[in-house]
Amino acid sequence: NAGVTQTPxxxxxxxxQSMTLQCAQDMNHEYMSWYRQDPGMGxxxxxxxxxxxxxxxxxxxxxxNVSRSTTEDxxxxxxxxxxSQTSVYFCASSSGGLSEKLFFGSGTQLSVL
Amino acid sequence: xxxxxxxxxxxxxxxGDSAVIKCTYSDSASNYFPWYKQELGKRPQLIIDIRxxxxxxxDQRIAVTLNKTAxxxxxxxxxTQPEDSAVYFCAASIGNYGGSQxxxxxxxxxxxxxxx
Numbered sequence: 001n002a003g004v005t006q007t008p009x010x011x012x013x014x015x016x017q018s019m020t021l022q023c024a025q026d027m028n029h030e031y032m033s034w035y036r037q038d039p040g041m042g043x044x045x046x047x048x049x050x051x052x053x054x055x056x057x058x059x060x061x062x063x064x065n066v067s068r069s070t071t072e073d074x075x076x077x078x079x080x081x082x083x084s085q086t087s088v089y090f091c092a093s094s095s096g097g098l099s100e101k102l103f104f105g106s107g108t109q110l111s112v113l
Numbered sequence: 114x115x116x117x118x119x120x121x122x123x124x125x126x127x128x129g130d131s132a133v134i135k136c137t138y139s140d141s142a143s144n145y146f147p148w149y150k151q152e153l154g155k156r157p158q159l160i161i162d163i164r165x166x167x168x169x170x171x172d173q174r175i176a177v178t179l180n181k182t183a184x185x186x187x188x189x190x191x192x193t194q195p196e197d198s199a200v201y202f203c204a205a206s207i208g209n210y211g212g213s214q215x216x217x218x219x220x221x222x223x224x225x226x227x228x229x
Contacts, residue, residue: 033216040122042202042219043157058216090156099145099206099217104156 001026006091006105013081013112021076021108023091031094032074036060036087049074081112115140117205119220126193127228134201134223137185142208146179146186149202157202193227200224
């Protein structure tokens with residue numbers, strides 16, 4: 001099992017550009033989520049999903065969209081990037097519930113200029 | 114909103130000493146409290162967790178204690194080693210906060226440095 005795979009690992013965007021961060025898991029986990037990690041801020045929940053076709057907002061959803069068409073994939077879209085979205089993004093999945101033993105991807109370091 | 118406070122933000126100990134990291138939470142309905150370790154440049158990984166019906170849990174050199182009345186929980190690492198150096202995050206499950214119920218709120222992290 002590859003676990004949780006995120007791409008790309010690094011990305012630089014200009015303000016106003018759009019992009020999609022990819023996340024895939026091969027553990028058949030129902031629950032998936034996206035976090036952003038900023039220095040001194042811990043991990044903050046952006047969006048989450050409890051299964052294919054079901055998504056919901058977390059703590060900091062503004063500026064981000066998600067979809068969950070399959071169990072395996074949970075992409076995060078930035079429609080119009082802003083410098084405030086410069087951060088490290090982690091995708092996570094779990095089998096037992098939204099908070100139960102999260103398996104994290106390796107992260108995407110995003111810089112918005 | 115719900116909140117998890119974590120202290121200290123940095124902690125430096127000598128190899129072999131013990132380290133203690135403390136967290137307090139605000140949601141009285143929280144019932145799950147995990148701890149994640151993140152080494153430099155790596156992903157967070159679960160190291161230990163505790164549920165609200167248990168007061169203490171141990172796994173080799175690490176232990177977690179929970180005081181539900183006071184709404185605080187702590188991570189204890191004994192006989193620290195250089196490889197324990199990392200950022201540690203506590204978290205608490207959200208009990209009753211609208212649509213985010215069941216998700217985790219994380220503390221801001223503690224950078225632990227173990228000096229050889």
